Amino acid sequence: MTFKETLLDEALALFQQEGVEANTEPELRSKLDISQATFNELFASKASLVRETVLHDIEKQKKHHLNITQNAHSAIEEILILLQDGIKNIKVTNPAYVTDLQQHYPEVWEIALDHLNTYSYHQIYDILNRGVQAGEFRKDINLQLVTKIMLEMVGLLLNPQTFPPDRYNLSEVYRSIYLYYIRGICTDSGSKVAEKFFSTYNI
Structure with missing residues (x-):
């Protein structure tokens, strides 16, 4: 790791x-x-530091996601x-990190949103598609629509006007938004996999 990468790691931790x-x-x-x-x-x-920190974080997230999902036994x-x-x-993460980006660094926030709409879209779409093929997600779901809905839920979660961080526990909002929705698109066998995961990891 270079000195600059170390510095960006430290800046990211500080911002978060x-x-x-x-x-x-x-x-x-x-x-x-x-x-x-x-x-x-x-x-x-x-502003340049903030931009480079967010770009650095995006690349770290990609590598991290590959690492944590490589031993998954199923799409769900x-x-x-x-x-x-x-x-x-x-x-x-301090909620101020997101609101500061939205309010003071809109161009950087657009970079984060673009990451969601490109990389994250394809990532979620591919997982859902594999889950449908494996019989874990219902075959009648519209993959493009469900993927879009799941991404829009991120925007809903991060909207401080909808869920002011001083009034709502954002991790609980995240849980309520996603876990119940995922249950709704699971088949019976997929629901069993999900329930086992929920009970094991106590999400």
């Missing part, structure tokens, strides 16, 4: 813990323990592993 706007650029440099000269050499501005287990990971991430 405190939000993006909690620290000014000088405060960020201090917490990242780098000089202004080093910062200027690597990043054009704080694979999608539930991703769901469980999403719940875990939301629990440890």
Whole structure:
């Protein structure tokens, strides 16, 4: 791992813990323990740091998802592993991280949304398709529509006007949105796989 990648990891952890706007650029440099000269050499501005951090996070997520799903025994287990990971991430991420990106860095937020609508769309579609072929998801589901609905649920979850983070536990919202929906598209055999997973991991 390069020095810059290490720095982006540290910046990501800081943003997810405190939000993006909690620290000014000088405060960020201090917490990242780098000089202004080093910062200027690597990043054009704080906005540049935020953009590169989000891009770095996207690439990390891709590798992480491959790693955590490689031992899944079925399509439904694979999608539930991703769901469980999403719940875990939301629990440890300050809601201000998302709202700061939405409000202060709309171009960066668009990058995150584009990731959902391209990479994540194909990822979910492929898993659902394999689940249908295996008899775990109902054969009468519209794959394109169900995939789109599942992605739109992410937007619903992350909309602070719909679910203000000071009023709602976002991980519980995540659980309520996805787990019950997934049960609805499962076959009887798929439901048994899902129920076993829920009870084993206590999502």
